[in-house]
Amino acid sequence: MATDSPKRASCGTRASTRAADRIASWCLRRAPELLNVGTLARQGVLRPMRPDKLIRILLAWRRWGITPPMGYAVGAIRHPDRPAIIDERGALSFAEVEQRTTRLAHGLRERGPSGDTRVGILCRNHHGMVETVIACSKIGTDAVLINTGLSAQQISDVVTEQNIGLLVVDNEFLEHVTALTDTQMVLAWTEGTTRHATLEHLIGNSSARPLPRPSRHSRMIVLTSGTTGPPKGARRPDPPGLAPAATVLSRMPLRSGERMLICAPLFHTWGIAGFQLGIVLGATLVLRRKFEPQQALAAIQRHRCTSVFAVPVMLQRILELPADVRTPYDHRSLRVVACSGSALSADLAKNFQREFGRVLYNFYGSTEASWVSIATPHDLWQAPGTAGTAPRGTKLRLLDSDNEPVPTGGTGRIFVGNDMLFEGYTNGYDKELHDGLMPTGDLGRLDSAGRLFVAGRADDMIVSGGENVYPQETEDAIASLPEVTEVAVTGVADAEYGQRLAAFVVTPEGSGLDAETLRARVRPKLSQFARPRDVVFLDRLPRNATGKVVPRELPDSTGSDSPVRHGR
Template sequence: MGTVMRRAGFVHTAFVLVKQGVIRPLRPDVLLRIARAWRRWGLSPALAFAAGAVRHADRAAVIDERGALSYAEIDQRTTRLANALRDRVPRGTRIGVLCRNYHGPVETVIAAAKLGIDVVLLNTGLSTQQLADVLTEQRVGLLVVDAEFRDRLPAQPDALDVVLAWTDGPTRHATLEHLIATGSARQPRRPPRQSRLVVLTSGTTGAPKGAQRPDPPGLGPAAAILSRVPLRAGERMLVCAPLFHTWGLAAFQLGSVLGATLVLRRRFDPEQALAAVQRHHCTSMFAVPVMLQRLLELPAEIHDRYDHSTLRIVASSGSALPADLATRFQRAFGPVLHNLYGSTEVSWVSIATPQDLRAAPGTVGRPPPGTTVRILDEHGQEVGRGRTGRIFAGNDMLFSGYTSGGSRETRDGLMSTGDLGRFDHAGRLFVVGREDDMIVSGGENVYPKETEDAIAGLPEVSDAAVIGVDDAEFGQRLAAFVVLRPGRQLDAEQLRERVRDRVSKYAVPRDVVFLDELPRNATGKVVPRELLARLRT
């Protein structure tokens, strides 16, 4: 049975990769050069770009504010960078990357893969103290950092080497460009081990933790995503999600498999994003939901100024996609929206296609091939469709644990996502909320996301977040934080009246706080502790 399933998985992977243009006939000499690169680099970013340099050497691999770099150029530049970095990284330490989206972090990850050195992708929103803690915990011996973040660095120990990436003028510090210019062009020897990537959790409810991303066992994981998000070989992908975030990293990895062109901008601006789509004829875009919201908030005269007809796919992940936002986005951009539900720990869980989102805008879709999802009760027993329980998922890319120790709860090979959810009778998955977000108010289980979605659907509301807070009478109650659209008016009592017929009695928010904007981290997630601080002021 296991052999049959493995064969079926292999056939499915091959079918998808052929269909999307990843696998195609090649000359024998090209296949031989790719095979040599595979023997040297294994399944790694270094292999993807070395193979790209063989298959489509002149194709742009990255386009950013400073121009374009081809696959051949990046392969050559990362060889020089790897040789220059080899003696700068102390044995047993890692390379940290604190950069925005452009070619610098891409080249650092590839160069590290050529050396077999682990890379820690650092969130640009970390405070000085958080950064100091992460650098120590993750044993970072060399930090590649944009010049704008130098003031955020803690007092630098002698053991920490700093290399500047993006700079806006002359500097006495070592820079990536200087290392690339002076590094040897000689091919590095085969690394003794595979480089690993460490991604930080969001840290919205506590200190960020390092999660070790696993090595892909083959091309099956990419094929699983491509079976639901039909990206094609040679795509021009506008990657708005930060590369240090799991979703931005996924775009980079998928783009590597596809031989895609990554269009990167250091900061997200909705008008500039549309301009980039038009200028570079982007066929796909990777974003987080708050970015989609900002695109829709553009005045009609600005939105209509740009041609986005080349966009076939807009892939969203990173935080919950409100049902109303999904509907409005597809109304404005057409049936292009795909919503991936997953996390740093479990990778992907399910994917909603444009058809899923049209039929049930609040869904996160269905598990792709090779992924198992079950809804379990508090005793670990599977519940039926329509019933809410804990979401457990399994696939080939479950993380291997936190770098500080510990992991997620697992049952029968499936890992907890930390969320509550249910399947509808069509087999579509819905996320009700985080396990630790559910509150008990007056003896009733209440899910903040239900109220959040109801408020977000009001025409006066631009953005909303709902959290549970302590209550002397009922144990806990809901507090809503609301951003109104420009020129619209709504008071707290009107809001409560409008949602009263959409949610249960205990899910009507007792507190309503109007804000100019919600506090979000660098990946677009709302930070609950900052909301609590607003409630107390």
């Protein structure tokens, strides 16, 4: 009986080995894509569907690409009757939003803008703002999302700088835009009658015929917070695919068909993040124009919300509700409370999870960098105050002043790389990259488990008596006192030490906490130069519409005529 020769057997073995190596190499190269597909399938984003629906989705993708119109077109195909938006005026299904935004796109195009002018949106959270963003994308016009907390002069400056030719504005902000006589106005949210054109008028009187593919790709322009200077316009990119969503979903278990209460303003990066994730998930967006803590709890209960997007001060306001007001509301439907926009203190993280369970996720990012790291409930339970770890596909580096990596536990500048770095400021300036990584402007340190802790803004660090001092450390120590509801710490000039720390503290009425007692109780937790030399008691901290403290609006900590309770 014939047998294979040793030489033939050896060749077959080598061929099998080469084939196995090729398969292994392919799997290694494709591992990120395979992981993303697995994540999206697990969360219900990718699932089998009828061939006719798949063909219609492919045609929608060919027309719109990966944009908001694509998301709502897919929703109208896959689940047309599912509520897409619920606000104070009721619910709109995915099919209705798809039809209404086509009509609105025709109406906006007929009224302008033309050429390179943009549409400005000065609105609170409601269906009109969402529909305007989608309609602008359908006609290839940039949408500038304007902070509702800006002054009339700041709004005027933004309209000029961003070349806004048409402004969609809520009725309550009309008094802020009276000077804009050369800018077309369309009212979004109105009360009673008005002589202005409205979104509903444009929708009701415009064509429903299908729109062609836009001649240019539109962008959402998000303004920076403006807490330390004039707000700048940052061009937000559309996701290059579903990979960015998969990155976030790999750490934050949002699911297809979420009922998502977005408390964060939609003009803010964090509100937009919830909106964009909601598009991918086919989520129902539950919106309220203004945040009220009790109304937020009522919305969670009424609509059986499974997730909430909020900024830390909103969570603090919910916890400050009297127990007999807060506890009757049923929040058992909640699986994810996603928090971002400003620092989440360790005490707020602990107290919120004691009350609402282990549902809290801390998302650290910025307008320019999108995401940097995500802390899970487990992270926040084990290390309260952490910003978490970098999610899949994200590069996180801490570098010193010479751009060299800092050791574990050391403080360095935070640099990040991901799929959604911004495309530059609209004034032509950009952030300087280092080895493809963008600086966030913050300082941080990593613990032995690789968890990030943000020490504060790099330009907030002070040098007191020759020592580097980070205000965040002092803020955390003061915030841990049970009598303190809010605190902000900043550096002020000092003739002897160069700089010193001033603490601005909010306490409940009648708490009895004074400056000397506060200093004595935080002394064991802080080094000498990190102890606040000035302590000022305020009724409230000056915050912008996204909940960030505005340092320039804090009173002079050394002035004796300041209209606040003052302790030195």
